[in-house]
Amino acid sequence: MNFVDNPGKLRGFEKSIKVEKVSRRSILKGLGITGGFVLAAPVMSRQAFAYETGAGKMPHGVVVDPRVFVSVAPDGIVTILAHRSEMGTGVRTSLPLIVAEEMEADWSRVKVQQAHGDEVKFGNQDTDGSRSTRHYLIPMRQIGASARTMLEQAAAKRWGVPATEVKAVNHEVVHSASGRKLGFGELAADAAKESVPSIEGLKLKDPKDFRYLTKGQVGIVDLHDITTGKARYGADVRLPGMKYAVIARPPVTGGKLVSFDPAEAMKVSGVEKVMEVRGWPWPSKFQPLGGVAVIARNTGAAIKGRDALKLVWDDGPNGKYDSVAYRKELEEASRKPGLVLRKEGDADAALKGADKVIVGEYYIPHLAHVSMEPPVAVADVKGDKAEIWAPVQSPGGTREDVAKTLGIPEQNVTVNVTLLGGGFGRKSKCDFALEAALLSKELGAPVKVQWTREDDLHNGFLHTVSVERIEAGLDKSGKVIAWRHRSVAPSIASTFAAGTVHQAPFEIGMGLVDMPFEIANISCENPEAAAHTRIGWFRSVSNIPRAFAVQSMVGEIAQATGRDQKETLLALIGSPRIVKPAVKDLWNYGEPFDSYPIDTARLRKVVELVAEKGEWGRQVPKGHGLGIAVHRSFVSYIATIVEVAIDDKGKLTVPRVDTAIDCGTYVNPERIASQIEGAAIMGLSLAKYGEITFKDGKVQQKNYDDFQVIRMDESPLVTNVYIVPPGPDTPPSGVGEPGVPPFAPALINAIFAATGKRIRSLPIGKQLEA
Amino acid sequence: MIKVKINGQEQSWDGDPDLPLLWFLRDEAGLTGTKFGCGQALCGACTVIVDKEAVRACITSINDVAGREITTIEGLHPNGDHPVQKAWRQVDVPQCGFCQAGQIMQAAALLMDNPKPSHEQIREAMSGNICRCGCYQRIENAVHLASTGV
Numbered sequence: 001m002n003f004v005d006n007p008g009k010l011r012g013f014e015k016s017i018k019v020e021k022v023s024r025r026s027i028l029k030g031l032g033i034t035g036g037f038v039l040a041a042p043v044m045s046r047q048a049f050a051y052e053t054g055a056g057k058m059p060h061g062v063v064v065d066p067r068v069f070v071s072v073a074p075d076g077i078v079t080i081l082a083h084r085s086e087m088g089t090g091v092r093t094s095l096p097l098i099v100a101e102e103m104e105a106d107w108s109r110v111k112v113q114q115a116h117g118d119e120v121k122f123g124n125q126d127t128d129g130s131r132s133t134r135h136y137l138i139p140m141r142q143i144g145a146s147a148r149t150m151l152e153q154a155a156a157k158r159w160g161v162p163a164t165e166v167k168a169v170n171h172e173v174v175h176s177a178s179g180r181k182l183g184f185g186e187l188a189a190d191a192a193k194e195s196v197p198s199i200e201g202l203k204l205k206d207p208k209d210f211r212y213l214t215k216g217q218v219g220i221v222d223l224h225d226i227t228t229g230k231a232r233y234g235a236d237v238r239l240p241g242m243k244y245a246v247i248a249r250p251p252v253t254g255g256k257l258v259s260f261d262p263a264e265a266m267k268v269s270g271v272e273k274v275m276e277v278r279g280w281p282w283p284s285k286f287q288p289l290g291g292v293a294v295i296a297r298n299t300g301a302a303i304k305g306r307d308a309l310k311l312v313w314d315d316g317p318n319g320k321y322d323s324v325a326y327r328k329e330l331e332e333a334s335r336k337p338g339l340v341l342r343k344e345g346d347a348d349a350a351l352k353g354a355d356k357v358i359v360g361e362y363y364i365p366h367l368a369h370v371s372m373e374p375p376v377a378v379a380d381v382k383g384d385k386a387e388i389w390a391p392v393q394s395p396g397g398t399r400e401d402v403a404k405t406l407g408i409p410e411q412n413v414t415v416n417v418t419l420l421g422g423g424f425g426r427k428s429k430c431d432f433a434l435e436a437a438l439l440s441k442e443l444g445a446p447v448k449v450q451w452t453r454e455d456d457l458h459n460g461f462l463h464t465v466s467v468e469r470i471e472a473g474l475d476k477s478g479k480v481i482a483w484r485h486r487s488v489a490p491s492i493a494s495t496f497a498a499g500t501v502h503q504a505p506f507e508i509g510m511g512l513v514d515m516p517f518e519i520a521n522i523s524c525e526n527p528e529a530a531a532h533t534r535i536g537w538f539r540s541v542s543n544i545p546r547a548f549a550v551q552s553m554v555g556e557i558a559q560a561t562g563r564d565q566k567e568t569l570l571a572l573i574g575s576p577r578i579v580k581p582a583v584k585d586l587w588n589y590g591e592p593f594d595s596y597p598i599d600t601a602r603l604r605k606v607v608e609l610v611a612e613k614g615e616w617g618r619q620v621p622k623g624h625g626l627g628i629a630v631h632r633s634f635v636s637y638i639a640t641i642v643e644v645a646i647d648d649k650g651k652l653t654v655p656r657v658d659t660a661i662d663c664g665t666y667v668n669p670e671r672i673a674s675q676i677e678g679a680a681i682m683g684l685s686l687a688k689y690g691e692i693t694f695k696d697g698k699v700q701q702k703n704y705d706d707f708q709v710i711r712m713d714e715s716p717l718v719t720n721v722y723i724v725p726p727g728p729d730t731p732p733s734g735v736g737e738p739g740v741p742p743f744a745p746a747l748i749n750a751i752f753a754a755t756g757k758r759i760r761s762l763p764i765g766k767q768l769e770a
Numbered sequence: 771m772i773k774v775k776i777n778g779q780e781q782s783w784d785g786d787p788d789l790p791l792l793w794f795l796r797d798e799a800g801l802t803g804t805k806f807g808c809g810q811a812l813c814g815a816c817t818v819i820v821d822k823e824a825v826r827a828c829i830t831s832i833n834d835v836a837g838r839e840i841t842t843i844e845g846l847h848p849n850g851d852h853p854v855q856k857a858w859r860q861v862d863v864p865q866c867g868f869c870q871a872g873q874i875m876q877a878a879a880l881l882m883d884n885p886k887p888s889h890e891q892i893r894e895a896m897s898g899n900i901c902r903c904g905c906y907q908r909i910e911n912a913v914h915l916a917s918t919g920v
Contacts, residue, residue: 088866088903219862226867227858228850229803229843233868236802244797269786300793301786303809372807372815372868372902421805421868422902453808674865674905681904704812704900713897715906 051731054590055135058126060119060396064139064199066147068121070099076171076185078105083115084136085127085393086222087371087423088678089736090671093220094133095140098667101212102144102205103151105184106171112221117395117415126394128428128537129589130634130734133667137732145202147191154190155182216670222419234376234391234418239446242378245439246302246450247277248309249291249459252697253533254282254316260292261310268308270301278438282316283495284534286401286429289459293439299450315697321532323693326465327363330488330529334361334469338486338527339502342513342583345521347473350482354473357482358560360553362470363761364545366692367463367538368707373421374456379436380446384408390433391420398430405434406441424682425537429461457707458699461536462692464489466529468549473521478561480572482521487512487546490531501528503542509587510633511546511741516598518574533694539682540737543633544744551629551745552760555752565628565749566611573630576601589635595731596635603632605724606639606660613722614641614658623647624655625754629746634734637662637724640680640742644750650768654684654716654747662724664733673721676739680719683743685709691763772836776801777845787833791825792816794832795842803843803871807900814899817872817879818842824879843871846878854878857916865903873899877913886917 055062069081080099086092096112099105115122124135148168155173156163159180166175172183212218225231250256262274272295279290292309296302351357377390379402386406392398395415403410420427436449451459466489473482491507494500503512503526513524538544551569558568579598588596607630610616620626623646630639643656657680666672689708693700701707748759751768759767772783781799783789790809795801795818804827807815811826818827819841846852854877864870873896880887880895887895892913901909 086866088864090865219859220864222867223859223862223864224850226864226870227855227874228846229801229871231867232802233805235796235806238800238802270789297785298789298793298797299806300789300797304786304788370902372813372866372900373805374807419868420866422866424902450806453810453813670862674862674908677907678865678904681906682902703810704808705810709900709902710904710906711897711900712906712910713893715893715904719907 051595052592058124062139063123064142066143069143070147072188079111081115083122084132087420091132094667098140099144102141103148104168117399119396125396130736134732149197150191150194151187153194154187233421237378237389242446243295244299244302245293246306247291247293249289252315254318256314258312264308265305268305270297271305288435318532319697321694321697330467333488333527334467334486338525342524344582347482347484347521347523350521351473355476356474358472360470362468362549366465367690369424369426371422375432375451377433377436378448379440381440385412387414389416393423393428402437424539453703461534463538464535466545470553483519484523486525488527488529490529492535494531505587507542510542513583516579517572540740543741547631547741548744555749602637606637610639610660625750627746627749629742631742633738636733636738638738640746642746642750646754657716657719660722663735664730665726676721677719679739687744775839788831791830792827815869815872817875824876853916853920856920857912861908861912863908869901
C-alpha cells in the first residue's frame with residue numbers, strides 16, 4: 001500500500017458552526033456504567049458545519065449529544081458508542097476514534113460499545129450508501145468536543161480557576177499555570193453535573209494537533225478478537241435453550257408452498273420439529289418468503305433434516321424466468337427509444353450527422369453478494385417482547401420491521417448488532433431476522449436461523465441485470481459530438497412496488513444521468529424492464545454497469561480514433577467545471593449539490609494522479625496491456641489503472657493495479673487503502689466470473705464452485721492506493737463502494753490493449769480462450 | 771460414543787456419527803471461532819488442524835476424527851500470539867474478519883509443513899480460502915512475515 005503524502009490538514013470545520021439552541025438539562029441515562037459521567041438527551045444538529053450534508057435528511061437524522069455516545073467511568077475508562085454496523089470498512093473504529101480525538105482521550109483507555117438499534121436515540125443507523133464518515137465526521141467531532149469541554153469545566157471549578165486556563169491533554173485536564181492535573185476518571189462524577197455546552201460555542205481541535213485522525217496508525221478495535229476466534233458474528237450468538245433452524249424457501253421468487261411431508265425429516269437424529277413459516281406475497285419487500293423450517297438441536301441436523309423433506313411448490317408468475325431470453329428482451333428494448341431522463345442539445349440529429357458512430361452494447365448479469373457469513377439471526381420472543389441478535393446493516397430498520405411483523409410496539413423490540421461477516425448491501429435487508437422472530441414466537445424458545453450458501457444464492461436480493469447501450473457520434477476531427485446512453489435494467493423499486501418498470505431516481509443518478517463528459521448533444525434514456533426476481537442493493541449498485549459501459553466506450557473511442565486512452569478520457573471530461581446535468585431533481589447520493597457538486601477538476605485530478613503514480617504509458621511485456629477508467633460515485637472520485645497479462649491460452653492474470661481516490665477529508669487512510677485493495681478483488685471477481693443465471697425461474701448457481709470469486713492465486717500481485725490530499729473545506733465522501741465500478745472497465749480496456757479483443761459482455765468467462 | 775481431543779480437552783459425542791465436525795465444534799462444543807461459509811469445502815472458513823494437517827471441518831464427520839487431536843483457532847496459542855496471529859495484526863489483515871480464523875489455521879498448517887514458503891507457494895497454499903472482502907495482498911504479506919520472524 002502506498003499513500004500520497006499525508007496532508008495532515010483538515011481545515012474549514014471551525015467556520016460557521018451554527019445550530020439552533022436547544023435546552024439541555026442534565027438527564028442521567030446510562031450505558032450501564034455506574035458512578036460515572038453518563039450523558040443523555042438527544043440534540044439535533046442541522047447545518048452545523050462549513051458544509052452541509054444529507055445527514056439531517058436521513059430517517060431520524062443526526063443526534064449530537066455526548067450524553068448519548070460517551071461515558072467516563074471513575075477508573076478513567078472512556079466508553080464510546082459505535083452506532084453504525086461493522087462489516088469490514090472499519091467504521092466501528094473510525095467513528096469512535098473521531099470522538100476520542102476531539103475529547104483528548106487516550107485510545108488505549110477507550111472501550112467501544114456497539115449501540116443497539118434505536119434511531120430515535122442515536123440518529124440514523126442505516127449503514128449503507130458509503131455514508132458513515134461522510135455524515136458523521138463533524139457530529140462525532142462535536143460530541144467529542146462537548147465531552148472535553150464538560151471535563152475541562154469540571155476541573156476548572158474544582159481548582160477555582162477560569163475554564164479558559166485549563167486544557168484537556170491525553171486523558172487528563174491540566175492547569176499549566178499551577179502544574180495541577182486531574183485524570184478524566186477523577187473528573188467523571190463532576191463532569192456529569194455540567195450542562196452540555198451549546199454546539200455553537202464549541203471549539204474544535206486544530207487539525208494540526210490531531211494524534212489519530214488522518215494518521216492511519218490505529219488498528220481496528222476487533223483486530224485481536226478476530227485473530228483469536230473471539231470476535232462475535234451473528235452466527236456465534238448462543239442462548240440457553242436455543243434451537244437451530246434452517247428453512248426450505250420457495251425456489252422461485254413469488255412461489256408458494258403447496259404441501260410438505262415432514263416424515264423422513266423427523267427421522268433424522270437431532271431433528272425436533274418441522275413447521276411452516278409464513279411468507280408474504282411478491283413483491284415482498286424485506287418480508288420472509290415463507291417455506292418450511294426444520295428445527296433441531298444443532299445446525300448440522302437441521303440441514304440434514306431439510307434435505308429429507310418432501311416439498312411441493314407452486315412457482316407462481318416468475319416460473320418462466322430465463323436469463324437467455326431475458327437478455328434478448330433487454331437488448332431489444334435498448335435498441336428503441338426509452339423514457340428520456342436527460343436531454344441536452346439534439347443527440348438524435350447529431351448522431352445522424354456524425355462522421356462516425358460507435359455503438360457499444362454492454363451486458364452485465366445478475367450478481368450475488370456471497371458475503372463470507374451467510375445471512376443468520378437469533379431471536380428470542382417472549383409474549384409481546386422480542387430480542388434479536390443479528391448482523392444487520394440497518395438495526396433501526398430491523399427493529400421497525402420486527403415490530404410490524406410481530407404486531408408489537410417498536411419499543412418492545414431490542415436489536416443487538418453483532419459483527420457482520422461481510423454485508424455488501426445484502427444485510428441491509430432484514431428478512432433473516434424476521435424469519436427468526438416468527439419462528440421464536442411460535443416455538444416459545446430462542447431460535448437461530450442459519451442460511452446455507454445455497455440459500456444465499458437461491459433466495460437473495462440480487463444485483464440487477466442490465467443492458468447498457470451507448471452510441472457515440474464523432475465529427476471528422478474525432479471529437480465526440482453526440483452521446484446516447486440507454487440503460488435497461490429491472491429496478492430495486494420492483495422489490496417494493498408491483499408493476500415497476502423504470503429505474504428509480506437513486507439508480508439513474510448512479511452513472512447514467514450524471515455522466516460528466518463535455519459533449520454538446522446528450523440523451524440518457526431508460527426503456528422499460530420488469531423484474532422477475534428480488535433485486536437489491538449490491539456494493540456500488542448501478543454504478544457497476546454504468547461505469548463499465550461508459551468507461552468501455554471511452555476505450556472504444558480511443559480505439560476508433562487511434563488515440564491514447566488517458567488522453568481520450570481527459571478530452572471527454574473536458575474543462576475543469578461544475579457539471580449541471582439537465583435533469584429534474586437530480587439525485588446526488590442524497591447530498592446537497594452545493595457541497596458535493598460534479599466537479600470535473602477533481603475527476604481530472606484522479607486521472608492525472610493515477611497516471612503519474614501508476615506510470616501510465618510504461619512499457620509492458622508482450623501479452624500485457626494497460627487500461628484506465630475513472631468514475632464518480634458516492635460523491636467520491638476514483639481512477640484505476642489495471643495491468644493485465646494474457647498468456648497464449650487466454651489465461652488472464654493481473655500483475656498490478658493502481659488506484660487514486662479523492663474522498664475529500666478523510667479519517668483513516670489505512671482503512672481507505674484496505675477498502676480499495678478489496679474493491680479491486682471484488683471488481684476482478686465480477687469481471688472474470690460474476691454471473692447469476694435463471695432457468696425456469698430458478699437460480700442455477702449453488703455455491704462458490706459455480707458462482708466463483710477470486711482466490712489468492714488469481715488476485716492482483718500488487719495493488720497501490722493513492723489518496724488525494726483534501727482541499728480546505730472539502731467535505732468527506734464515500735469510500736466503501738466507489739472502488740468497485742472503475743475496476744472492470746479498466747481491466748477490459750487493458751485486455752483490449754493486450755489482445756485487440758473488445759469484451760462487451762460480463763463476465764469474461766471463457767471469452768479470451770476462443 | 772465418539773471421543774475426540776479438541777484443543778487438548780477430551781470431548782465425547784453420542785449423537786449422529788455423520789454430524790460434520792464443524793457443527794459439533796460450533797453448536798455442541800461452543801467453539802464458534804471456526805466458521806461456516808459454504809458447507810462444501812469450497813471456501814476454507816471452517817479450517818481446523820487435525821493432528822498436523824489443515825482440514826475442512828464442514829465435510830469432515832465427527833466420526834472421521836475419532837481419537838484424533840483437533841486444534842481450532844481458540845487453541846492455536848494460549849494468548850493468541852502464534853507467529854501467524856501476530857503477523858496478521860501487524861499487517862492489519864482483516865476487513866470484516868469472518869474468514870480470518872480459517873485463513874490463520876491454513877497459514878499455520880502451511881508453516882508447519884513448509885517454514886519458509888515462497889510467495890508463489892503461499893499463494894498456492896492459501897487459494898482454498900476465500901476472502902470476499904479481498905484481503906489477499908495482506909494475507910500473503912502476513913504469511914510471509916510470519917515465516918521470516920514477526
